[in-house]
Amino acid sequence: MTDTLTTRRRQLISPRALPYVLSLPALLVCIGILIPFVTAIYYSLQRYRMSQPWNRGMNWGENYVKFLTDSDFWNTLKVSLVYAGSTVVLELLLGLAIALLLKKRSTVNNFISIMLLLPLMTAPALAALMFKLMTNPNFGILSYFMQVIGFEDFRWGSSPDTALFTVILVDIWVYTPFMMILLLAGLRSLPTQPFEAAALDGVPQLEQFWRITLPMLMPYILTAALFRLLDSIQQFDIIYAMTQGGPGDTLMVFQVEAYLNFFQSTNVGRSAALLLILWAITYVLSNIFVKNWLRLRERAKGGA
Amino acid sequence: MDHTSFLERWFRRAALTVIIIFFMFPIFWIVLMSLQTNETILRSPPSMSFAPTLDNYTAILAGRLDSNVASMGIDFVNNLMNSIILSVCSVAVALALGVPAAYAFARHKFRGSEDIAFTLLSFRFAPPLLVLLPLTLYFQEIGLADTYLGLVWVYQLICLPLILWIVRGYFEDISPDIEYAYRIAGHSWFSTFRKIALPLAGPGIAAAGLLAFIFAWNNFIFALVLASADKQPVTVGALAFVTASGIQYGQIAAAIVLSIAPTLALALWAQRYLVEGLSLGAVKG
Amino acid sequence: MGFLELTSLTKTFGTETVLDGVSLSVPEGGTLVLFGKSGAGKTVLLRSVAGAIEPDGGTILIGSEDVTDVPPEYRGIGMAFQNFALFPHMSAYDNIASSLTSKRMSASEIRTKVQAVAELLKIEHVLSHAPKALSNGQKQRTALARALVSEPRVLLLDDPLRNVDAKLRFEMRLELPRLLADRGATIIYVTQDYKEAMALGDRIAVLDQGKIVQIGSPADIYRRPANTQIAQLFGDPTINLLDIVPKEDERGLHGFISDQRVDFHGRFPGVAGRDCIVGLRPEALSFTETGGFPVTIEAVTPFNEKTVTLVTTLRGREILLSQPAQDPVPAGPEVNLGIAAQDAILFDRATGDRIAPEPDGNRVEEAA
Numbered sequence: 001m002t003d004t005l006t007t008r009r010r011q012l013i014s015p016r017a018l019p020y021v022l023s024l025p026a027l028l029v030c031i032g033i034l035i036p037f038v039t040a041i042y043y044s045l046q047r048y049r050m051s052q053p054w055n056r057g058m059n060w061g062e063n064y065v066k067f068l069t070d071s072d073f074w075n076t077l078k079v080s081l082v083y084a085g086s087t088v089v090l091e092l093l094l095g096l097a098i099a100l101l102l103k104k105r106s107t108v109n110n111f112i113s114i115m116l117l118l119p120l121m122t123a124p125a126l127a128a129l130m131f132k133l134m135t136n137p138n139f140g141i142l143s144y145f146m147q148v149i150g151f152e153d154f155r156w157g158s159s160p161d162t163a164l165f166t167v168i169l170v171d172i173w174v175y176t177p178f179m180m181i182l183l184l185a186g187l188r189s190l191p192t193q194p195f196e197a198a199a200l201d202g203v204p205q206l207e208q209f210w211r212i213t214l215p216m217l218m219p220y221i222l223t224a225a226l227f228r229l230l231d232s233i234q235q236f237d238i239i240y241a242m243t244q245g246g247p248g249d250t251l252m253v254f255q256v257e258a259y260l261n262f263f264q265s266t267n268v269g270r271s272a273a274l275l276l277i278l279w280a281i282t283y284v285l286s287n288i289f290v291k292n293w294l295r296l297r298e299r300a301k302g303g304a
Numbered sequence: 305m306d307h308t309s310f311l312e313r314w315f316r317r318a319a320l321t322v323i324i325i326f327f328m329f330p331i332f333w334i335v336l337m338s339l340q341t342n343e344t345i346l347r348s349p350p351s352m353s354f355a356p357t358l359d360n361y362t363a364i365l366a367g368r369l370d371s372n373v374a375s376m377g378i379d380f381v382n383n384l385m386n387s388i389i390l391s392v393c394s395v396a397v398a399l400a401l402g403v404p405a406a407y408a409f410a411r412h413k414f415r416g417s418e419d420i421a422f423t424l425l426s427f428r429f430a431p432p433l434l435v436l437l438p439l440t441l442y443f444q445e446i447g448l449a450d451t452y453l454g455l456v457w458v459y460q461l462i463c464l465p466l467i468l469w470i471v472r473g474y475f476e477d478i479s480p481d482i483e484y485a486y487r488i489a490g491h492s493w494f495s496t497f498r499k500i501a502l503p504l505a506g507p508g509i510a511a512a513g514l515l516a517f518i519f520a521w522n523n524f525i526f527a528l529v530l531a532s533a534d535k536q537p538v539t540v541g542a543l544a545f546v547t548a549s550g551i552q553y554g555q556i557a558a559a560i561v562l563s564i565a566p567t568l569a570l571a572l573w574a575q576r577y578l579v580e581g582l583s584l585g586a587v588k589g
Numbered sequence: 590m591g592f593l594e595l596t597s598l599t600k601t602f603g604t605e606t607v608l609d610g611v612s613l614s615v616p617e618g619g620t621l622v623l624f625g626k627s628g629a630g631k632t633v634l635l636r637s638v639a640g641a642i643e644p645d646g647g648t649i650l651i652g653s654e655d656v657t658d659v660p661p662e663y664r665g666i667g668m669a670f671q672n673f674a675l676f677p678h679m680s681a682y683d684n685i686a687s688s689l690t691s692k693r694m695s696a697s698e699i700r701t702k703v704q705a706v707a708e709l710l711k712i713e714h715v716l717s718h719a720p721k722a723l724s725n726g727q728k729q730r731t732a733l734a735r736a737l738v739s740e741p742r743v744l745l746l747d748d749p750l751r752n753v754d755a756k757l758r759f760e761m762r763l764e765l766p767r768l769l770a771d772r773g774a775t776i777i778y779v780t781q782d783y784k785e786a787m788a789l790g791d792r793i794a795v796l797d798q799g800k801i802v803q804i805g806s807p808a809d810i811y812r813r814p815a816n817t818q819i820a821q822l823f824g825d826p827t828i829n830l831l832d833i834v835p836k837e838d839e840r841g842l843h844g845f846i847s848d849q850r851v852d853f854h855g856r857f858p859g860v861a862g863r864d865c866i867v868g869l870r871p872e873a874l875s876f877t878e879t880g881g882f883p884v885t886i887e888a889v890t891p892f893n894e895k896t897v898t899l900v901t902t903l904r905g906r907e908i909l910l911s912q913p914a915q916d917p918v919p920a921g922p923e924v925n926l927g928i929a930a931q932d933a934i935l936f937d938r939a940t941g942d943r944i945a946p947e948p949d950g951n952r953v954e955e956a957a
Contacts, residue, residue, distance in 0.1 A: 018493065019412035026405035026468065027458050033427055039438035051392045100324055101316060111318060114575045119327050121571040122564045122580075123522035125539045129546060129560055130330050133337065133553060141333055173330065178582065185583040230429045237524040241543055255433050255525075262437050275434040276471055288428035290422070297473065481674035484641035487661040488668045489735065490691030503678050 026094050028092060051266045072249065072257070076274070083164065089172045094172065097178025100209075104181075118211050122175040124170070128214040128241035131170045132157065140221035160250045166253060168266030172240050176232075179224050180249040187213070187299070188233050199274050226289035229284055254278040263286035331564075337443045345553050359565050360558035380559050383533065383541030387563070390527070390537055391520040393456045398463035403509060406468050407501060410475035411483075421468065428465040435461065442529065447528055450532045458526050463516040470515070474508025475501060477496035511581035514574050520565045538563035592617035592775045593638070593743055598647035600633055600748045607633045608644065609799035615663050615792075617652075620769060620776040622790030624783065624822070629778045630799040632671070637747050638777065649742055659665070662691065666954050667741035667774070669746040673732040675720040675890065681731045682707075682716040688739040706738045737772060744774040747775045750785060771910075782881050787811070795819050800927050813934070817941040820868050826897050826909045829869040832938065837861035842935075847902045849882040855946025860935070866943065868934035871897065871911035877927035884908065886921035900926060 048061040050188070067073040098116070102109040119127070134142045135156035146154035157166040198208050236255040239245060246257040252260075254274060261271035310512065329497065337345055339356040364380050408414070409421050426447040427435075440449070448454030478501060478507055486496045500510070542559050600608040600869075603632030607630045614828060615621045623631050635643040638649055647655045656664050667688065673749050675684050679827060682703060689699045707713045710730040715723055720789030723731065729749060750758045750765075769776055780786050785805040786793050795810065796802045803815035813818035820828045833844040835853065842853040842860060851867065884900040889909070891914065898910045898918055911927070912918075935944045 019408040019414040019417065022408035023405040023417070025401040026424065026464060028380050029401065029457075029464055030420060030423055030427075032457070033422075033435055033461060036435045036438035036442060037430075039442070040434050043438065062334065089534055097319075101320055101323070102323060112324060113579075114572065115576065116327055117571045117575055118331060118568050121525050121567045121568070121578075122331075123539045124526060125524035126542055126560055126563055127330070129542055130334050131557070132546070133557060134330060134333060136553075137352065139348065139352050139485060139553070144348070144350055149311075151306075171328065179329070181579055181582050185579070213366075236433070238540075240528075241524070255431055258431075258433050258437070259529075262433075268437070272434075275431050275437070278431045282429050282431060283426070286426055289429070290425065479672065479674060480641075481670050481672060483677060484636070484639065484661065485668065485670060485674040485735070486676065487641070487685060488639050488664075488666055489688040490662045491661070491687070492662055492737070495691075500676060 002037040005122075038068055039237070040272045040275060043268050043274050046269045049265075049267050052261070057126060059269070063208060063269050064277075067277070068271070075249055076252050076254055076257045079164075079251060080233055080278075082249075083168065083171075083235060083239075083253055084229055086177070087168055087232045087235075088228050090261075091172055091176045091179045091228060092221065094176045095224070096183055096221070098176070098180045099183040099187055100213075102184055104128065105188070113180070116177040117179060118177075119174050120173060124174050124235075124237040125241040127166070127174050128170050128238045131166065131173070131265075132242060135166065150293070151230075158247060160247050163243055163247060163250045167235075167239050167242050170242065171232065171235065174238070175228060179228065182224040183217065183220055187218050190216050219292065219299070222264060223289070223292045223296050226292060230285050233285075320500065331568075332433050334557050337554060338561045340554055342436065342552065342554055356517050357565075360554040361407070362557070363555055364562065377393045378543060378555070379533070380538075380562070381542060383536055383545075384562060386527075386531075386535055386541075387521055387537035387539075389564075390455055390459060391451060391517050394459035394520045396464050397456055397515045398460055398467045398516055399513055401460070402464050402467035402512075404414070404470055405498065406471035410472045413544055421472070424465045424468055427461055428533045430526050432461065433529070440529060448466070449530070449534055451548065455530055455535065458530060459520050459523065461526075462523060466519065467509075468515050470512035471505060471508050474505040478504045490568065503571070505518065507580075509578035510574070514577055515572060515581040518570060518578075521567050536559055590666060591615045591619075592652055593777070594650035594653075595634075596635065596648045596650070597637065597658075598637055598638065598644045598649070599814070600630075600642065600644045606786070607799050608637070608647075609794070610647070611799065612647075613794060613800055613801065613804075615775050615777065617775055618773050618776060619791050620789060621784040622784045623779045623796055624779055624793050626780060626797035626822075629796045631796055632747055634796065635668070635747050635777060635779055637856060637887075638664050638743070639745055640664050640901070647944070650678065652863050655763065666742055666743045666745060667703060667731045667736035667739060668745040669736040669747060669749045671751050671779075673720075673728045673752070675723075675735075677720050679719075680716065681712065681718050681720065681723065681727075683714075684720065684731055685734045685738050688735050692739070702738055706734045709737075709746050725753050729753050729757075736923045737768075740772065741774055744775065744776045746778045748779050750780070758785075765789060775822075783825070787823075795822075810934075813943065813945070814868075815943055817866060817936050818869065820936075820943075824870060826871045826911055828934075829871065829874075829908050830866050830936075831869065831906060831908075833865050833867045833935075834863070834867055834934070835861055846928070847882040847884075847904060847906075849926075851928055851933050853933065853935055853946070854931060856947055857935070857944060860944055864938040866936040866938050868936060869908070869928065870931075870932055871909045873926050873929045873932035874908065874910040874912075876913060877925050879925075879927040881927035883923055884926045886918070900924070922932055 003136075012266065016215070029178055044057060045058060045060050047062070048056050049138060101174065102113050122130075136142045137143055137158075143154065157163050194212050194216070195208065198212060203211070215240075234255055235253060239251050239253055239256055240259070243251055246250045246259060253277070258271045258274045258278075261267045261274065307432070309336055316537065332500070335525055338360050339358070340354050341357060341359065344354040367378055369382055409417050436458070441456050443449040448457070482504075483496050486500045491499070522539065523537070527535070527537050527540045531537075533544070535543070538559075542556075542563055546556055547560055593613075593615040595611060595613040597610040597612055599606070599610055609633055612632070613621065623634065625631050632661050633642060637644045638657065640656070644657070647657070651664065672952050675681075676687065679687070685706065686699050687702045689702060689787070703716070704713065707716055710732045712727055712734065720728060720731070724799055726877075729752070733749060736746070750761050753761070759832070762785055771804060776787050780789075790807060792804060793807055794801050795815070797818070803810060803819055805813070811823050812821065812877050814823060817830055831846060833846070835842050835844040837843075837857075837860075838856070840852065841855075842857040844851050844853070844865070848865070884902050884904070886898060886900050888897060889897040890899075894914055895911050895920060896914050896916070898912075900908050900910060902908065936942065937944055
């Protein structure tokens, strides 16, 4: 007996080391990502243009200080915030409305919610191309509709007046279903008793919405909105595929500006500094998001 | 709801109709365009009556575009192949790395486990270009530039956190007692992982893998920055195609349809898993 | 030396000490019942023995071999979990067979063994069912079968009757001792139910806040509980605990309950004059015509096998009395109560610990 136990006892990997071994590959990938991140910080503190390698050198915070008086930077910040703010608010309102309409479980409602998955599964860059085709001044169906309702010269993405509207429309088309799915899941998981009690008391539907539905749905709304905000402020695909940041600097959001800085004007230092400012914004947002999200997950587990 | 009024029901229907039209119309219209010749596309006013043709698709799949003006080569099939290679490999690698790590994070609260998990998660939210731009320079130095290996590695940036966090939640939901019971029944750690943990977390792993595949397929920025023409997936390829083919709108539409069809088909096929994955673990179905 | 030997096991989770130097010894083929309230550390102790939890300190010996660092699959243990812990994706058959598949055994051999244990536990007809399709009782039997089938040297049963209904629990309480005795395994049985503990254990270990507070035979713990808390946990209805300040005279230590003299047999040096508690089992009390002391009947609760009566003394102290159902309860409300004084238990009021007589006292403490 003693013999069998002690001889079989030896294990390939000691139980204490096991979790580290298991997560080692993931950890290595982690480090592999951290290295370029640190490099980016280093670049952002340099005067570094690929076209002028002789001029490269540390200039410490100069790239950042320059931003203060750089109207292009302020334009980037403004466009990014306007884009992120308006897409999140509009998608939230629309997503909430759709979720409320689809709240009851029925064959039709389930079918609709499945169909609404399709835009979300479309690559944003391709969605932008689809809208580009549809807004083509020569044959685009949307351009035609605009003509029909009296906007003779509605030029969508190619006019500075309507470019922002156009990309926001694409964003709404792609991402509203995301809001809808999360809010619908939230709505359907709410306990029914408060609603039954309110219905018995004869509380009008609208008041039920403001006093019961909305407060109880708030954690879901917050999580969905934060998640979208994090993505939206970094939007690149839709804008780049639609107008490459144009016309002019109308749609120069952070990542598009940084991309063009890097590849067109080869200004690595400025590009890295821009991205680090964007990173700082998303870092704060993601911390708030993760806190919210984990609390929501706990609740979902507790309720199950 | 017995007391919903006629008016309300009517309003509901109208609203839902508008919503369906808004979200379905672009897909519908692109499919229509892809079945038309350039002449019918360019008609004004646009009309839905035309003789459908598969010419656009055959041209793309044959790799040759013959118009009355000239003939040019299209490499879009190559883009499709690249998308498949990149997405499949990325998800496979992410599953191979992420599932064991997710298990470790869920079962063993070891020193630093939360920090690693959160660091990985935070990459999901960091601007991708921040990592990509320095990487282009590194990749050139170490010879990973414009290789599938380099791209698959970078794709882990989106796939790995997704799989890690979704699958971890599913592992956490398995009662540890069930695993202890299997160990006590005389099975090794590894066979417990294989026979108990993996099958029980199966739906979660499927959902995460599916979602990772779709995100990898739909990714644009990684390949735009890191891949040259022969390694580009459909997202980047389609944009290049638009610029190159100019006015061959029917083919462009067909290319877009071919590019979005795989993810849409997957979404319809596995919508239940998807919804579970997409609702961020906020709801367990 | 026992077959299963635990020596000063300790375990802390964060700042909470769950096991605080637990030492236990179970002889080969013996059954030890581990009794305690929830949170006392029973489950943690059991899991440490099984190898599911790694103790911070101490050693575990099985058959005089140190298994403290041996992974669970090599310990030769069978365990039934309180929540059954069945594998939800396997049939009942595969659940049970899982204890055998890891051993070098042919498929037909496995089938024979699973069939045998399933017959024993009367679950042959549900072997093909998934756990979801089983009733709680069947789940519990499947879990038990899984623990038994490999004929483990050590069997750990974590409150296996906790999650089954009262009727089944009653049946199993009768069935289990026979079933377990046949296996010849060394058993630790965890429970919170004192009746289960009394029915199953050769010995009972009472665990409280990670410490063993008393080990003894069921009768021992019932008659001589180590403190008031254990006295209250064992016994239904609960023991009567009355404040008392004993005095000493030529006849020995004694106290008064409503002018009724209660004698404590044995030598109790230094106890006289101390604040004490006297514990009187409800069965040790009876209605009497002569002697005793006057009480008032407040409530009579008839059960199947016994009648429980609540009375108050003239000073308003409440006392519970239990007697066989066939014995009549006298017409009240004023009646006289007699005490079988040899069953009175004396506790220290400050600590709650039992005050035992000196060993050379008049009455010898018999080993039960």
